Amino acid sequence: MPVLGIVENMSGFICPHCGQTVDIFKRGGGGGEKAAEAYGVPFLGRIPLVAELVEKSDQGIPAVVYSEEMRKIFDEIARKVREQVEKKPHSGTDSSM
Numbered sequence: 001m002p003v004l005g006i007v008e009n010m011s012g013f014i015c016p017h018c019g020q021t022v023d024i025f026k027r028g029g030g031g032g033e034k035a036a037e038a039y040g041v042p043f044l045g046r047i048p049l050v051a052e053l054v055e056k057s058d059q060g061i062p063a064v065v066y067s068e069e070m071r072k073i074f075d076e077i078a079r080k081v082r083e084q085v086e087k088k089p090h091s092g093t094d095s096s097m
């Protein structure tokens with residue numbers, strides 16, 4: 001299965017009280033970007049950890065429905081995934097036919 005890229009999940013925690021991003025995991029060098037570079041695949045984006053998102057997800061409500069910020073993040077990732085899919089030839093297709 002071809003890897004289309006890497007998404008960095010739980011990239012920083014957005015404080016529900018003040019809205020500031022708190023780096024609970026070390027993000028300094030950008031772990032996602034480093035991994036993408038090491039594997040030679042595109043870096044697709046980062047999804048922050050948001051308390052509200054966890055609650056709503058448990059209720060079955062996707063983040064993109066109520067959060068403009070999350071919608072932008074997911075749209076951008078989806079756009080990059082699409083770019084990769086359109087770029088790559090379909091694996092399993094015999095081009096010699």
Ligand SMILES: [Zn+2]
Nearest residue numbers: 015017018019
């Ligand atoms: Zn805070």
